[in-house]
Amino acid sequence: MAMTDYLGKDIPKLGFGLMRLPRIEGKVDIEQVKQMVDLFLEAGFTYFDTAYGYDDSEVSIKEALVDRYPRESYQLATKLPVWRVETREEAEAMFDVQLERTGAGYFDYYLLHNLGAHRTAYFDRFDTWSFLAQKKAEGLIKHLGFSIHGKADELDAILTAHPEMEFVQIQLNYADWESPSIQCRANYEMAMQHNVPIIVMEPVKGGNLVELPKTALQLLTNANPNASTASWALRYAASLNGIIVNLSGMSDLAQMRDNIQTFTDFKPLIAEERTVIEAVRGELDKLPTVPCTSCDYCIEGCPENIAIPGIFEAMNLVLRYGEDRKAGAGFEYFWQTKGHGRAQADACIECGVCESVCPQSIAIIDELKHADALFGANPVARR
Ligand code: SF4
Ligand code: SF4
Known part of the structure; x- marks a missing residue:
């Protein structure tokens, strides 16, 4: 009623x-x-x-x-x-x-x-x-x-x-x-x-x-x-x-x-x-994006200072708009990580702290592995 x-x-x-x-x-x-x-x-x-x-x-x-x-x-x-x-x-x-x-x-x-x-x-x-x-x-x-x-x-x-x-x-x-x-x-x-x-x-x-x-x-x-x-x-x-x-x-x-x-x-x-x-x-x-809302709860406890939501933002550019956005997404990856003084996906030690606080229940560790595979060899993303 x-x-x-x-x-x-x-x-x-x-x-x-x-x-x-x-x-x-x-x-x-x-x-x-x-x-x-x-x-x-x-x-x-x-x-x-x-x-x-x-x-x-x-x-x-x-x-x-x-x-x-x-x-x-x-x-x-x-x-x-x-x-x-x-x-x-x-x-x-x-x-x-x-x-x-x-x-x-x-x-x-x-x-x-x-x-x-x-x-x-x-x-x-x-x-x-x-x-x-x-x-x-x-x-x-x-x-x-x-x-x-x-x-x-x-x-x-x-x-x-x-x-x-x-x-x-x-x-x-x-x-x-x-x-x-x-x-x-x-x-x-x-x-x-x-x-x-x-x-x-x-x-x-x-x-x-x-x-x-x-x-x-x-x-x-x-x-x-x-x-x-x-x-x-x-x-x-x-x-x-x-x-x-x-x-x-x-x-x-x-x-x-x-x-x-x-x-x-x-x-x-x-x-x-x-x-x-x-x-x-x-x-x-129909779109297989990472459902991150950028609440930042995960960042506080990450011992490696990894730019988790920023990395997902860069990933979602590719997932949402296709492979032709990969160059721009690579720059976004660099900007969200090193551009903000934070570590990239390959620094993850798999401690699980982030996953225990994520309100969206994202499999963060696995998604970071996907991000590293997507951007790791990209010189724009890694410079
Ligand atoms: S699992 Fe990786 S990303 Fe998550 S808090 Fe630990 S080091 Fe940071
Ligand atoms: S806690 Fe989850 S939803 Fe919030 S920023 Fe981190 S990954 Fe995204």
Whole structure:
């Protein structure tokens, strides 16, 4: 049954994801972020999503948003990754660091970050649940929930054990709607079954649904030559019931303008458009790409500092667009690895740390072997 009245129902449905902020020479381009914040708020949108682990995102949003706008004019969400530390004291100290970094005084939406698999045990071991309930009682958190990249049975178990969770943040995009590993549809339906509203993450699949292969792109262009590929993906997620907000990790003003246009006078997908999306999904399912969303969780623990998501990005250029893209992909491989001071695929010692944290369950070690076979002898890629 459709949710008619739920937490966050009236929040404007585009959220500003702060994971991929624009950068100049490695540093956040704070002036552009300020312009993006201004544009976003002027257009009537109010929800900002950061996290302890998004590099300098929390500090940047203090400068671009918190220090410049009344606190009650927006909602700020952030996340606690307690699986990054060894003790309960360290985990709890992160919360104070977040208050200091953001200067926000309190958090409107606060999430236990990336539950699922072995990570859930950290939140149990440190009893993060009662710690955050206490922060909520103190007024430092308005609404408490969690993000998860796992499967629907894990989501069911957590929501059953913790009915105090007010919302859940899940991956949701049309390409992975029926995916057996990511389970967008099953996770969506599970949240609805528990009457828990959803914050959508990765509606454009980490940007992968922007640059579509020709056959898929043609289907969208035929249906509407004026609509961007991102707008189709966002409208798909935003047409569902029970959604608090759809996060988009916007990296520049152009992306923000396009997204604002999509959500201003928002039109849900009609039946004919859903049929088009299903055809696009069929085209994408034919492609044997690596389903990496560039979340970067794997990079932190890699003892060899291998540029895992960047390597997959280069590989996918070839997998998606064919062998004629191999020269350009070779340069991309060099740029993503040595160009960023990181190691290439042949440095892998097969320790498995990356695979234990990958939310997409990618067989990273095997894929790195494929990457080395693809690029290893390429002088452009190895220079
Ligand atoms: S298996 Fe390879 S890529 Fe993964 S963490 Fe270990 S060294 Fe890094
Ligand atoms: S390989 Fe997995 S953990 Fe690493 S960036 Fe890609 S999706 Fe994230």
